[in-house]
Amino acid sequence: MTASAATGARRTAPARLTSGQLPRFIEPMILVGVAVVVGVVLFLLTRDFNAGLWLFLTAIAYLVAVGVASSIVENRRKATDRVVRGLVVSAFVLAVIPLVSTLVTVIAQGAQVVNWQFITTVGGTQFNPETLEVTYVPGALQAIVGTLIITGIATVISVPIGILTAVYLVEYAQPNNPLRRAITFLVDVMTGIPSIVAGLFAFSLFALIVGPKAFSGFSASIALCVLMIPIVVRSTEEMLRLVSPELREASYALGVPKSTTIMKVVLRTAASGIVTGVVLAIARVVGETAPIFIAASFTDAFNANPFSDPMQTLAVMAYTNYSFPTTDIAASQAQAWGAALLLVILVVIFNLIARIVATVFAPKSR
Known part of the structure; x- marks a missing residue:
């Protein structure tokens, strides 16, 4: 009877169909934390702030951190999904940065001269015969x-x-x-x-x-x-x-x-x-x-x-x-x-x- 009861208990025990789940906003929290840590370490080591190097190291550290955290709490499949998604987002940001930088520069520099008079005036050099200028x-x-x-x-x-x-x-x-x-x-x-x-x-x-x-x-x-x-x-x-x-x-x-x-x-x-x-x-x-x-x-x-x-x-x-x-x-x-x-x-x-x-x-x- 004891063996039969133990066997029945094992059969009726619910199977684990789901794994752990990271908090909903864990990815932006990890990103902010990694960015702060990488910035502090770079400043302590170089006594200077290089934006390009900081962004690159932050992206690498974020991918490693989110992959490790997801592997420990969730499973390998979800960890791979989060890492690949991070790579896609990083590639998108890398492609958008030059575009946004160019657009901001053009707007900032061009807005100083573009007005109605600039649009409706023929530009160029003009010679003043009276002042010879x-x-x-x-x-x-x-x-x-x-x-x-x-x-x-x-x-x-x-x-x-x-x-x-x-x-x-x-x-x-x-x-x-x-x-x-x-x-x-x-x-x-x-x-x-x-x-x-x-x-x-x-x-x-x-x-x-x-x-x-x-x-x-x-x-x-x-x-x-x-x-x-x-x-x-x-x-x-x-x-x-x-x-x-x-x-x-x-x-x-x-x-x-x-x-x-x-x-x-x-x-x-x-x-x-x-x-x-x-x-x-x-x-x-x-x-x-x-x-x-x-x-x-x-x-x-x-x-x-x-x-x-x-x-x-x-x-x-x-x-x-x-x-x-x-x-x-x-x-x-x-x-x-x-x-x-x-x-x-x-x-x-x-x-x-x-x-x-x-x-x-x-x-x-x-």
């Missing part, structure tokens, strides 16, 4: 106008070519078509082409047509087209492939021609992604410096004619004022930071437009 007037109107004109022309040329090319690749060309393979190969090559090569191509092309003095905004637009077209083709192609084949078949079953089906069904369904890709392509090329510097050169004079004479853009303005300052170095650097801030604001506006357009043209919202 050369003064530097801050202003970015010529660069803003040049940026909008050059980017606008590039968009007008690139978007139709890119969308029509994607429509041909997805809707008309057969998978084994040699022309389709050639176009796909060329688009892949153009995607990885250096931007400075696009500028050299555009300048050489117009130098053959109009002569050695081929600097113009239109030449810079052609250089940007070389960079924009593959982005538009790839983004549009992927969006068209996401359109359900059943929609096409339903349209064909109703007797609708293929061209009308593409216009009314396929493109309208993929409009959200296509417009988003186009706007992101614009935001990608609006900050290019090398191709515009080569094809359109730079100038402080106001020029709204894209077919003759050099033209200024915000990216080139920031580069030239910082690399080739005038006698007033502080004013040139302030001009460069102001142009950089306006360029960042312009890119943010383009991305916001992409988000709004994607929401408006989404099939579910319609």
